[in-house]
Amino acid sequence: MNQLMEHQLHYLSQKYNEYNLPMYLSYPVDSHWRQPADEAAISLQLQQLAAAQVYVHVPFCRSVCYYCCCDRVLGGNEEDKDRYISALEQELALKLSGRSRRLKSANIHWGGGTPAYLNERQIERLAVSLKQYVELEDNGRMKLEAYPDKHIVTEAKLLLLKALGFNYISFGIQDFDTRVLKAIHRECDVEAARETIGLARSLGFTVNVDLCYGLPYQGLGEFERTLKEIVKIAPDKIVAFPYAHYPAIYPLQRKIPLLSLPNSYIVSRLFALAREILSSDYTEMGSDTFIRNNGRERHPGVHVVRDFMGSSETGSPELVGLGKSAVSRTGRLYYKNVQAMDRYRAALDEGRLPVEQGTTHSWSEDDAIRAEIILKQLLGGTPIDKQALKDSFGVEFDTYFRQELPVLRSMEKDGLLEGVDSPRIQVTTSGTYFIRAVAHVFDPYYKSTSIGENSI
Template sequence: MTQTLMITQEHIKRYDVSGPRYTSYPTADRFVEAFDAAAYCRAVAQRNINSWTQPLSVYMHIPFCASLCFYCACNKIVTKRYEQGAIYLNYLQRELDLHLQQLGQQQAVNQLHLGGGTPTFLRDEELSRLMQVLKKAFTFSAEGEYCVEIDPRTVNQQRLQHLRNLGFNRLSFGVQDFNADVQEAVHRMQTYKQVATLMREAREMGFQSLNADLIYGLSKQTPVSFRQTISQIITLRPDRIALYGYAHLPSRFKPQRRILQEDLPSAVDKIQMLSEAVQQLMQAGYIYIGMDHFALPDDALAIAKQQGRLHRNFQGYSTMADQDILALGVSAIGKIGATYSQNAKTLEEYYDFLDQGQLPIARGLALSRDDLIRRAVIMAIMCHGELSYESIELSYMINFREYFKSELQQIVEKEKQGLVMMESDRIKVTDMGWFFIRAIAMVFDRYLQHDVNRARFSKIL
């Protein structure tokens, strides 16, 4: 990333704005309540009519956490009542049974992700029960990716071995930052030694891939302190690193009100943290996948990027093609064909749907042709940093230059700012442009162009 030194105060001022992360397009804030369980069932029926045989990806949301992290914007329930886990599993099984009535038994699955919350809030016997239910319902590929997010404070060697025995082959460690002052400020205390010991043990157990989540822009962070955190994570050599920018939205997420605005680093410091982190990681041999993901050269994510197979879904960058996602649990978002659906966001509503024998789908969206075209454009930018006009024209039978006439005028301005290079038949993101990739993608977001209320999104820097 040699062009990072070209980032100016003008760039930072211009792009210190709010915008989507584009884990989907259209973004989840565009979902409507008119898309309900009946609409979802129609999408599944269409999938069945088409004899769609591509394996499913399954996402399961476990919302419980034993302690509160002040920065967290996830859908979570902070509780010490561990018996809630068993109750929740009963409802998850009810939901799964309703889905199977539509999908049919023994669908092929090649990707499973347990997210949260804290999935390891569940006891070992509950995790065993969960996996038994899933293995009875689906046919899991021997070559699949089966990942669980873990809080290092909630696992030990025995728990790691139990997860491995259940069939998980990937772990995602919530690290965020190793600096003690930062950890205290965000109410998440865990030592480097804890994480290092667990990662070493996980490798010895044969987990195929380890991911570490980091956050820059947290309370009390400085470029100097974050540089040290990056140096420490490099010594642990996780296969993948997700480097997220902190999204401070206290009006939407109550726990963030405990974080003082004056304790947050400036946009200038945040871009310095990101810039230096990218350089440190690349010098250590990591491949910059894009936006917020890094991977070692032999990791499947890096190989997918090299081969042009990279995709982006609700969990971030993915090696899997644009496949259907079965979402289970409170607030979980799924995808079937050209539709998105989201479950009820509160536990009370989620349970109420299921007590009535109904799928807990509260809202969603059936994508229009324009949505599909723009999704392809935005995903090409976000995943590959390159947009071929011809590929879009052939796929959707449009004249790209005419269809996106006004957008291309805005892209000319991005070229003047050094974010992209425009060629006769394509747009290429520059090294510097990757720091502002969300701003480039936003140009093609039809909904956002007419949106006067962008404050609900996080800052793109």
């Protein structure tokens, strides 16, 4: 990075600090879903659904990492896990039985938690139950999130997963540096990761690796070593997420000393470093996602969008979430399952959908327009196309967003955007480091709440 760019990043990171801005896994972000749940309407939508992405939440983890923002359960014995699978089967039946055809899905995703922490019998049972109701489309993706530890992701488990139809595996590496890992209470050894990933690849899995930047004690040197190791391991896809520090929402994060966290300038430099090191072998596709083989022309038609599963290249916006705390989207409705295990199971035992009251959101036309800009265009790494918005939604950008225009023009002056008054607004390279700051200009929900209330 040249000196001019360094100075510019330094200035911009002071002005556009993203510390309190949401990650935009959805729009509006889930902390703004506050409508009551209409279970009858949800059931009807589920019945009418022909195809959707399917997310299965398996919350159990061997130990808990301090930086984690996921809904997870520490340990869990075999009986707990079996009972949880029974609850998932009840939920599947409640949501997807009585249909003339199974639900089609281009993307079945088991996340958590640590789904690979289930034993082989439990994995097989859950996969077989899922298949009764969900059919993976041709060339569809069946994906499992995994911890890069050969004691959790054993060869026998990988063979079983392959036989059950899984074709994609995502390893949460985050960083290899010992001090960083100790500060977040996580273990991840380069050799073990190399071995496990190599084994997964040799069995024919497509392999994704998640990295996290902005972690405690993570400096440019530490992250550079991790990135170089990752390039040697050569996963098919790398997603580099910024660490989100919200100790008020995730109390375990209080164990991370505030002073150990890199400042916003270093955070932007860490992402710049990822870009620099990955650029020779990977193509940046937006949403913090890098796909192996450099050059967009080598990935025709691939468009990455941010979603609850991180980032995804498959199109369907419909999502059926299964498991405690799982999020769904059917039609224009977002809703969330209850998080507490006992309430989740109790709802299912009573034959009710385990939807949390007061956490539903029905999209307005305005939400749809803003979601298109925030999730698809800005976070998807494509320009804001005013004509395309007019064609899709019938709105004149300059009139509809007249209140946002002065802020966008000021961002243009700061070098974050180009062409604010032209037909296409382009985010500059500098702007991509502050993409959430650009996105939040279009988010009226964020403006109407106090700082810190947003979740990621």
